[in-house]
Structures are given as structure tokens and as C-alpha cells.
Amino acid sequence: MKVLTVIGARPQFIKAATVSNKIRRNGNSEILVHTGQHYDNNMSDIFFEELNIPKPNYNLSIGSSNHGHQTGSMLIALEEIYLKEKPDMVLVYGDTNSTLAGALCASKLLIPVAHVEAGLRSFNKAMPEEQNRILTDHISDLLFTPTLTALNNLRNENVINGVHNVGDVMYDAVNLFKERAKEVSKVIETFDLAPNSYILSTIHRAENTNSLERLTSIIKALSNSNKKIILPLHPRTKKFIQEYNLHVGDNIKIIDPVGYLDMISLQENAQKIVTDSGGVQKEAYFLKKPCITMRDETEWVETVNNGWNVIVGSDTNKILDALENFNPTGTPASAFGNGDTSSIITQIIEDHLK
Known part of the structure; x- marks a missing residue:
């Protein structure tokens, strides 16, 4: 299978560090696209070096700007890459403008979308992140929720097909x-x-x-x-x-x-x-x-x-x-999976594309 992964911000680099290695370890092909949403060394390059993330095949170098301009620039650049690479699936993470652009561009081209960290809701639609995550969830084909709460949020929005409660890839990391x-x-x-x-x-x-x-x-x-x-x-x-x-x-x-x-x-x-x-x-x-x-x-x-x-x-x-x-006592309860989320996600994607 050929998966195209879109990342652009610090949390996405960390998540991709676990999932990308699993995808490639199984002999599959991954095209990694870095939008450049986080672009200086302390916010970007150092993560690729430290976490042994494969070097991106494409770096769009979009940089920082207003939401519309940034997201639009990503859409234009990503469309050209998608048409060239013809991936079987596009994989996006989280709730950034890179997430929305990656998912929307794929959906318009009828390429299946997988969303890692689906179903999160703050219920504050003034947040750009909330807008991005809701829109991405509603155009995704595979939705990987990190918690039961996220799963229930999707059910409440009648998003049922392709939803898998897999745990949190950041726990893996x-x-x-x-x-x-x-x-x-x-x-x-x-x-x-x-x-x-x-x-x-x-x-x-x-x-x-x-x-x-x-x-x-x-x-x-x-x-x-x-x-x-x-x-x-x-x-x-x-x-x-x-x-x-x-x-x-x-x-x-x-x-x-x-x-x-x-x-x-x-x-x-x-x-x-x-x-x-x-x-x-x-x-x-x-x-x-x-x-x-x-x-x-x-x-x-x-x-x-x-x-x-x-x-x-x-x-x-x-x-x-x-x-x-504020001084909690005891041990935090397990609520984010068993630390094998990246393997579960990879297997579900493979099964979906067979």
C-alpha cells in the first residue's frame, strides 16, 4: 500500500514518529509531506533528528500566516503532490490547519482519509482547532479515536462508519x-x-x-x-x-x-x-x-x-x-490504550486497503 502522511506541527511530528515507522516496517510505502507550519529548528527540524522520523519527501515551507492564506496555500501545494503520487490513502493527525488541508484536499480528489486523534471536542467552536477537527472527522473514511469519550462524541454527531477506538499514539511515544x-x-x-x-x-x-x-x-x-x-x-x-x-x-x-x-x-x-x-x-x-x-x-x-x-x-x-x-494522590487510571496504538492503526489501514 502507499500512504501519504501530512504533518506540519510539533505534536504531529511526535505522533508520526511512532506510526510512520510501523507503516514502513511492514514493507509498505509512505510519502511524508511536511507543510512547514512549524518551520524553525526548535519547532521542527530537531524533532526529525531526535525521533528518527524519516526525512520528508516534500517540505512545502508554508510558514506562518493568517488561517485562510495558510490553509489555502497548503491546499494548492498538496493537490499537485497528490495528483503526482497517487496515494491509496492520506493520513492526517490532530487538529491543525495542516490536518484540515491534508484531509480536504484528499476528499476532493476522492482519496480515502485516515484521521488519527479523531473525535476530540472542546465544544468551543471559536477555537480554530475545534473547527479543524470537526470538519476533518466528517470527511474521513477511517477515524482513530484515542478514548471512549472521543468515540462517543462521534456517535453523537452520527459519525459511525470507519470509527475505531485504538488508544493514543502519544502514549506510545x-x-x-x-x-x-x-x-x-x-x-x-x-x-x-x-x-x-x-x-x-x-x-x-x-x-x-x-x-x-x-x-x-x-x-x-x-x-x-x-x-x-x-x-x-x-x-x-x-x-x-x-x-x-x-x-x-x-x-x-x-x-x-x-x-x-x-x-x-x-x-x-x-x-x-x-x-x-x-x-x-x-x-x-x-x-x-x-x-x-x-x-x-x-x-x-x-x-x-x-x-x-x-x-x-x-x-x-x-x-x-x-x-x-493542587496535589493529586494515587496513580492515574489507564484511559489511553495499552501503548500499542501505532501497530493497531497500521493493521487497520492495511486491512482497509486490501
Whole structure:
């Protein structure tokens, strides 16, 4: 079989690291297309190097721009590639503009679409990610859900055919790479960090960065905490902090974005994690770290229901209270499969294309 995989953003590189290797290991052909949605070294190249992801056959170098322009540019470029390569199936991940463009272009050309991480819903249609995931689900032929909640979301939308609850490929990735991170990553030594001595934070969602009120409230909370905060700073967040002229407290150590192995190491050694990232919420859960989510909702309701994630929005007082007092006990329940999701996905695709 010939599968064409479309990726473009950090979380998709991590997911593809597990699935692409399974596809190719079974003697199948994979064409890898990198849209260039994340394009600098710290957000892109380093992931291919660290995770042994095959070099992309095509790099579209689309870069950052407004949603319509970015998605349209991807559609134009992808159509030409699809017509040339004639894949049996197009595989997309997650909820980015790359996801939607990859799926929509294939659907228009009557090429079957497989969507990894289908069925997620925040029920906030103002989020670009929510728009992308809903549209992608409704034009996909194979829908791989990571949880029973995601499966039920699709059923509620009458999306039934081709749906498979397979678990989460990011659980595969954490299991695969966390030991390697211990051997390879030097980030803890580089920044002279003791285990459980700091809070790890990430901020990148448009709902937070594009809002002066929300970003001010978040930075104020982190700055007023008595905890040491390590903040790998997303380029967009850095731009808005400077644009809004926000004061960042002395307790916050800003570092450049890091690769996946360094990020796993930072998470595994953190006392708590405070984030607006969906992927980081799950990684915190897999690594048994308390997670404080700076959003008004989450797609990963299992992490909240099982007591290891708390939703605080951008409220300064709620963030500060959680930083001080949120301390889950016990062990996170298994809700994301058994760590063999990439093998299950590959087998289902193979069976579908026979």
C-alpha cells in the first residue's frame, strides 16, 4: 500500500514518529509531506533528528500566516503532490490547519482519509482547532479515536462508519522515548535544575496569547508565585509578551523552545506542569505529574475526571491556588490504550486497503 502522511506541527511530528515507522516496517510505502507550519529548528527540524522520523519527501515551507492564506496555500501545494503520487490513502493527525488541508484536499480528489486523534471536542467552536477537527472527522473514511469519550462524541454527531477506538499514539511515544530522554537529554544539567524543584509552564494557544487580558492575567499569576517557573517560550507568545510590554517575574526562567527529549526530561523532573497545550496535558498524565490547564475547557476530560488535571482558565487567583495546593494522590487510571496504538492503526489501514 502507499500512504501519504501530512504533518506540519510539533505534536504531529511526535505522533508520526511512532506510526510512520510501523507503516514502513511492514514493507509498505509512505510519502511524508511536511507543510512547514512549524518551520524553525526548535519547532521542527530537531524533532526529525531526535525521533528518527524519516526525512520528508516534500517540505512545502508554508510558514506562518493568517488561517485562510495558510490553509489555502497548503491546499494548492498538496493537490499537485497528490495528483503526482497517487496515494491509496492520506493520513492526517490532530487538529491543525495542516490536518484540515491534508484531509480536504484528499476528499476532493476522492482519496480515502485516515484521521488519527479523531473525535476530540472542546465544544468551543471559536477555537480554530475545534473547527479543524470537526470538519476533518466528517470527511474521513477511517477515524482513530484515542478514548471512549472521543468515540462517543462521534456517535453523537452520527459519525459511525470507519470509527475505531485504538488508544493514543502519544502514549506510545512517551513509552518509547522516555528512557532515551534519560540517556540523551542534558537539559536538567544545563539549567542546573534539581528534580521536583520547579514548575514547568508552556503557553501558546491563540485564545491566551492574542488576548491582552488573558495573557496579562497568566503572566501575573506565574510571576506572583513563590515557585521557580521554567518557561520554554513559544515564538508567538514571546512576540505578544513584548508587544503588550508585560512584566515577567524574576522567578520565571525563560528558555528557548526545546526538542521532544528535553521536553520529556523537563516534564519528568518537574514538580507540577501548568500549560494550555493539549499534548502536554496528556504527557503530564502519562508521566504522573499534576497538570494545571490554563484554558476554559479541555478535550482531554479523562485527565480531569481522574483527578490529575485541573482547569483554571486565565484567572490569576485560580492559577496561584492550583500552583500551591493542587496535589493529586494515587496513580492515574489507564484511559489511553495499552501503548500499542501505532501497530493497531497500521493493521487497520492495511486491512482497509486490501
